[in-house]
Amino acid sequence: MAAPAPSADIWHSLFNFYLTSAITISAVVFAIMIYVLIRYRSRGEANPGDPEYRIGDLSQRGSVKVAIALTIILGVLFLGLTTSTFSAMEFMEEIPEDNPDALHIKVLAFQWGWRFTYPNGKTLTGELRVPAGVPVILEITSQDVFHTFSIPAFKVKKDAIPGRINYAWFEGKYAGEYTIRCYELCGVGHAEMLARLLVMEPEQFEKWYEEFSSKG
Amino acid sequence: MEGKEQTRVNPLIVWLFTTNHKNVGILYLVTSLYFLVVAGILALTFRIQLTVPENNFLTASAYNQAVTAHGLFMLLWVVTPLASAFANYVIPIQIGAKDMAFPRLNALSYWLYLASGIMALSSFFAPGGTADWGWTTYAPLNTLQYSPQAGGSLMGLAIIILLSSSIVATINFMVTIFRLRAPGMKLMLLPLFSIFWLVTIFLMLWAFPAFLAPLILLVADRVLGTVFFTSPEGGALLWDHLLWFFGHPEVYILLLPGLAITGDILAVFSGRKLYAKKVIVGALIVAAILSYIVWVHHMFMTGIHPGLREAFNITTELISIPFGVITISYILTLVGGKIRFTTPMLFAIGALALFIIGGASGVFNSSVALNFGMRGTFWVVGHFHYTIVGGGITGLIAGLYYWWPKMTGRMFNEKLGKLHFIIYMIGFNLLYFPMHALYDMPRRIYVYEAATGWGPINMLITMGGFLFGASFILFFWILLDSLRRGPVASDDPWNAKNYSIEWNVPSPPPEFNFPEGKVPVITAQGLEFRSINEIVGGPVSGISARIGPSKAPNIPANGGTPMEHHGPHLSPWPFVLSMGVAMTLLGLFFGPGLLILGLAVFIGSLVGWGWEDLKERFHVAIEALGEKWPFDKVENHTFAMWVFVFGEIGLFGPLFMAYFFVRANASLTGFAWPLPGQIHDITLGALNTILLFTSGLTMSLALIGAKRGEEDLLRAGLVATFILGAVFLAVKGFEWSELFAEGITFGSDISASLYYVLTGIHGAHVLAGLIALIYLIIKAYKGGFSPHRHVGVEAFAIYWGMVDAVWMFLFPLFYLI
Amino acid sequence: MDEVWKYVMVYATLMAALVIEVALAVNWRTLGPLSTAGVLAIASLQAVFGFLYYMHGIYGSRSITLMMILSLAVIIPLFIAFLFSIEFPPHITQITEG
Incomplete structure (x- = not known):
């Protein structure tokens, strides 16, 4: 399934990789656990003979080598997993500032809605229109409380914090309509803090933008 | 039970x-x-x-x-x-x-x-x-x-x-x-x-x-x-x-x-x-x-x-x-x-x-x-x-x-x-x-x-x-x-008596957990219950017990009956004090009557608790006979005070970090932080610093007095510490009232907020210290301390030293830089 | 009087440090950040003295000193995190209005 944005492509492939790893590892652990539970179940009476442990017994069971080996295996596994995501993080955060075609939008979060300011200084509230295939750079802030800006379908997300500017970017591959949502509880209107993202064909966008700019 | x-x-x-x-x-x-x-x-x-x-x-x-x-x-x-x-x-x-x-x-x-x-x-x-x-x-x-x-x-x-x-x-x-x-x-x-x-x-x-x-x-x-x-x-x-x-x-x-x-x-x-x-x-x-x-x-x-x-x-x-x-x-x-x-x-x-x-x-x-x-x-x-x-x-x-x-x-x-x-x-x-x-x-x-x-x-x-x-x-x-x-449970229904001690005592356990007059001892062979005398009497083979300063175990000095209302193991004050706290704070929201009643209960419970201590009405049943590593050399009360001090670092540390964060951000946002001497009078701040440093000295002298059994030095030291602490609070109060008069209130700006809250928390610590000092002074005048019994003074000296140390940072942060 | 004398000496040291501290802040302000650093260094030294003598840490067990150091160490990551939260990300050059 092709995602509607490059960021979503990357995110989904990463997610699937993690999911496969997690399911495999958990399955192995669960298989061992179930095997052990069945293999070593008590077949006798309720209180089988003397247990191995004794109060005051400092001697250890098991070998340190196993523990060290386990630590190294888990370390390689987990650190390998996590560092493999740094390139994805960099891609998702690397703002394409040098791209001359990029569209710069200022995003203002407020209780409860989104206001978008275009380079021409005009604003839209509750709707963001952008051309397809062009990177859009967002300067996100909030005028009141802590909000989180997100386009869930694109896997774009950034906190909107009063007094701070945060940057995010996205690129819609195809024309279409998507949802912008708030992902941090921001008061009673949190659930309805939505906006419409309209990714348009570039020509259509040009036409609309010209009209939008020339309007009073 | x-x-x-x-x-x-x-x-x-x-x-x-x-x-x-x-x-x-x-x-x-x-x-x-x-x-x-x-x-x-x-x-x-x-x-x-x-x-x-x-x-x-x-x-x-x-x-x-x-x-x-x-x-x-x-x-x-x-x-x-x-x-x-x-x-x-x-x-x-x-x-x-x-x-x-x-x-x-x-x-x-x-x-x-x-x-x-x-x-x-x-x-x-x-x-x-x-x-x-x-x-x-x-x-x-x-x-x-x-x-x-x-x-x-x-x-x-x-x-x-x-x-x-x-x-x-x-x-x-x-x-x-x-x-x-x-x-x-x-x-x-x-x-x-x-x-x-x-x-x-x-x-x-x-x-x-x-x-x-x-x-x-x-x-x-x-x-x-x-x-x-x-x-x-x-x-x-x-x-x-x-x-x-x-x-x-x-x-x-x-x-x-x-x-x-x-x-x-x-x-x-x-x-x-x-x-x-x-x-x-x-x-x-x-x-x-x-x-x-x-x-x-x-x-x-x-x-x-x-x-x-x-x-x-x-x-x-x-x-x-x-x-x-x-x-x-x-x-x-x-x-x-x-x-x-x-x-x-x-x-x-x-x-x-x-x-x-x-x-x-x-x-x-x-x-x-x-x-x-x-x-x-x-x-x-x-x-x-x-x-x-x-x-x-x-x-x-x-x-x-x-x-x-x-x-x-x-x-x-x-x-x-x-x-x-x-x-x-x-x-x-x-x-x-x-x-x-x-x-x-x-x-x-x-x-x-x-x-x-x-x-x-x-x-x-x-x-x-x-x-x-x-x-x-x-x-x-x-x-x-x-x-x-439910059917009556045995002492060890899970066959776990070799795993931990609780399965070796009755279900439910008696008031002091173990058989009368005995304590558990762990040896390489396992768990045994031995009589206290056997342990205190001399080194028991296979035990690495270090015998602490022997406290008389759990027998009221006056031979009083343990059935009294204020018997050895009942105390009303934890309950009363907590209800006082709840009433006071609820009173802030639900009416001044509750607030006043709560305050009265709270203060009364402090007095009651102190009185219970002075009269030695409450007896702790514990003996410290066994393993204490790695805190062998610290007495229980002193150790408790140290732990409290470590917790205080957990409180003041983040507060000081908050100061740092705010101060550093202020230089970015263009906030005009007050210059030294511009708002807070350096002379008054230095005076308060001197008062606290001196009180640290008098408190140390009081402790020396307690250790040597020099009652006069102990009493003079405690009273001097109290006076110096009280003067500190008075100077602080004067400073605050002056600032308020100038129109600088809690919410004037972030620097004022920081000043009031940080010095306020510190002031509350001084106040709590003064209350504890009243107890210590009464006890000292009643002859409650001796060269062998002065943990209260020692613990308080640690507390007071911490209050001093916090001020050592507050003074420069608000008055000097 | 040896012990009493020792505490008087500690007290004198603390007071001397206080004098230098105030002098640094008031008379040597021209040193700028150096003055601030000096003031904070003196405050830290005073606090060490406070721990050793007023809190009697010097007579206490080594485990207590260790826990004291541990308590202070816990704060360090908070300091680092705050430090790296003050600056905006490096690619941001201007602060714009929403």
């Missing part, structure tokens, strides 16, 4: 005034289960709201309040207190002690917990309802401007009292576990529950005060009008860092007790030693240390420095390693055993299984990149419920079944217990597993559109929620049924 001598006291009085660790444990148990029901019902109400799209069962405001209260109750009033119930009940027995180190402080922890719970419940009835900002209480939604309801402030105060209760408990457990162990009971010999609880206590020691810091700032913002979270210099990130700096140790505080019980039960019911116990404990310590350096993973989307986020990404992922090691060691423990599938064992296995799933979903969350999707969604909700409920609470339920016969002397219905397990597991997984599929659905939205397609999954989740809730009805029925007609 009282000892014979107390049977004639009214049972209500016993429960209100008890200081016995087992009674306190049962009080904790009952109260925490009550809050579990309250928080569970809150969860079901908002689950009903989410069952179908565009539902209108709850309003947005009611929904937000329910979500917030559910989170706060579960985190603060349910999980840790439930773990505390077991810790109180079994840890003194497991380490071989007759009671906690400070029984009255133990009772105080409980009553403050209850007081905070009453305040939290009352906040629903305050004008405008309770807090509705989510348990994370993000700034600046938590400020008066955006959440004006009084209940929010009351909830903040309730949490402050709860944290105070936990800090008292922390100190008590630290002294108890380190210093009251039986002869031969080395730390590594303790069952996992005691070891894990000790580590939990270390997390609490610094994490809870670190939460106290932002809460004090928040309540100041809401009540005094300071501007910490509304000004851009402090604001959202200040709260975020301070909250999560507490927040991540906190999740291990919630998890570790349940995880520990799981391990103990796996060993007991397989009859096998724990696999590589040293490695488990080592991994635990590593995880505990790491827990202090992972909190930024809650802030991956805040736009802070990418390098910082990558570093915290790695530390977060590192935490999987120790927990992976613990999990595998648990599974390996079972190998070669004869596994008995009793109810506690089933819940322990269930806890381990759920924890594995929670751990796996946690790996996703550690990645910054995946956070672009996960942050703030139901995926996260699913993850932390699998770890905290799945790993933590399931483990605690296993523990309740495990220790139930010990605590009540009754067995429960095993068949129903197994049925409970089945319903619990189905309900749990139906409730939380589908949440992973909602990785786009925001948390804490009260309504969603049908077009999102989230409806069917939410329906499933709610059904799971009700099934899970039903499993608790069965659970409580099993417990009540056991109390009513």
Whole structure:
């Protein structure tokens, strides 16, 4: 399934990789656990003979080598997993500032809605229109409380914090309509803090933008 | 369950005034289960709201309040207190002690917990309802401007009292576990529950005060009008860092007790030693240390420095390693055993299984990149419920079944217990597993559109929620049924007497846990009960006991009867003091009459407590005969004071860091920080510094006097310290009134807010010190101190030194730079 | 009087440090950041003295000193995190208005 944005492509492939790893590892652990539970179940009476442990017994069971080996295996596994995501993080955060075609939008979060300011200084509230295939750079802030800006379908997300500017970017591959949502509880209107993202064909966008700019 | 001598006291009085660790444990148990029901019902109400799209069962405001209260109750009033119930009940027995180190402080922890719970419940009835900002209480939604309801402030105060209760408990457990162990009971010999609880206590020691810091700032913002979270210099990130700096140790505080019980039960019911116990404990310590350096993973989307986020990404992922090691060691423990599938064992296995799933979903969350999707969604909700409920609470339920016969002397219905397990597991997984599929659905939205397609999954989740809730009805029925007609339990129903000490004493244990006049001794051969004389008499072979300064064990000096109303183990003051605190603070919201009454009760209880001490009406039944490593050389009271001081660093450290953050931000935002001498008079500040330095000297001289038995020096030193402290407060008061007269108030700007709150907290410490000094001075004039008995003076000297040390930083920060 | 004398000496040291501290802040302000650093260094030294003598840490057990150091170490990550949260991400050059 092709995602509607490059960021979503990357995110989904990463997610699937993690999911496969997690399911495999958990399955192995669960298989061992179930095997052990069945293999070593008590077949006798309720209180089988003397247990191995004794109060005051400092001697250890098991070998340190196993523990060290386990630590190294888990370390390689987990650190390998996590560092493999740094390139994805960099891609998702690397703002394409040098791209001359990029569209710069200022995003203002407020209780409860989104206001978008275009380079021409005009604003839209509750709707963001952008051309397809062009990177859009967002300067996100909030005028009141802590909000989180997100386009869930694109896997774009950034906190909107009063007094701070945060940057995010996205690129819609195809024309279409998507949802912008708030992902941090921001008061009673949190659930309805939505906006419409309209990714348009570039020509259509040009036409609309010209009209939008020339309007009073 | 009282000892014979107390049977004639009214049972209500016993429960209100008890200081016995087992009674306190049962009080904790009952109260925490009550809050579990309250928080569970809150969860079901908002689950009903989410069952179908565009539902209108709850309003947005009611929904937000329910979500917030559910989170706060579960985190603060349910999980840790439930773990505390077991810790109180079994840890003194497991380490071989007759009671906690400070029984009255133990009772105080409980009553403050209850007081905070009453305040939290009352906040629903305050004008405008309770807090509705989510348990994370993000700034600046938590400020008066955006959440004006009084209940929010009351909830903040309730949490402050709860944290105070936990800090008292922390100190008590630290002294108890380190210093009251039986002869031969080395730390590594303790069952996992005691070891894990000790580590939990270390997390609490610094994490809870670190939460106290932002809460004090928040309540100041809401009540005094300071501007910490509304000004851009402090604001959202200040709260975020301070909250999560507490927040991540906190999740291990919630998890570790349940995880520990799981391990103990796996060993007991397989009859096998724990696999590589040293490695488990080592991994635990590593995880505990790491827990202090992972909190930024809650802030991956805040736009802070990418390098910082990558570093915290790695530390977060590192935490999987120790927990992976613990999990595998648990599974390996079972190998070669004869596994008995009793109810506690089933819940322990269930806890381990759920924890594995929670751990796996946690790996996703550690990645910054995946956070672009996960942050703030139901995926996260699913993850932390699998770890905290799945790993933590399931483990605690296993523990309740495990220790139930010990605590009540009754067995429960095993068949129903197994049925409970089945319903619990189905309900749990139906409730939380589908949440992973909602990785786009925001948390804490009260309504969603049908077009999102989230409806069917939410329906499933709610059904799971009700099934899970039903499993608790069965659970409580099993417990009540056991109390009513359960068969009498033997001392050791689980064949665990070789595992830990509590299964070697009657069910329930006698008042002082062990056979009359005997104490447990651990030798290489195992557990023995020996008479005290035998131990004090001389070195016992095979015991590494170091005999502490011998205190006369538990016999009132006047030979008085222990049945008196103020008998040795009953004290009304922890209860009365806590109710005074609750009434005073509730009075702030519900009327001045209550406030005045509360203050009177509070002050009266302080006097009463002091009087009880001066008259030596309360006797501590403990003897410090055994293992005390590594705190052999510190006396219990002094050690307790040190632990308190370490906790204070956990409070003042974050406060000073807040100062640093605000001050550094101020240079970016162009805020004009007052120049030295511009607002705060350097001469007055220096005068106060001199006063405090001098009082430090006089206090040291008083201690020297006490050690040498020079009563005059002791008294003169204490009185001089008192006077100097009082003058300090007077100068401080003068400064404040001058500033107010100039129009500089709490909310004038962020620098004024910082000044008032930081010096105010310090001033409150001075005031508390003066109150303690009054007690010491009275005691000194009554001849209560001698060269061999002066721990009170010594402990106070440490406290006063800390107050001095804090001022050593406050003076330059506000007056000089 | 040896012990009493020792505490008087500690007291005198603390007072001398106070004098230098105030002098640094008031008379040597021209040193700028150096003055601030000096003031904070003196405050830290005073606090060490406070721990050793006024809190009698010097007579206490080594475990206590170790825990004291541990308590202070816990604060360090918070300091680092705050430090890296003050600056905006490096690619941001201007602060714009919403």
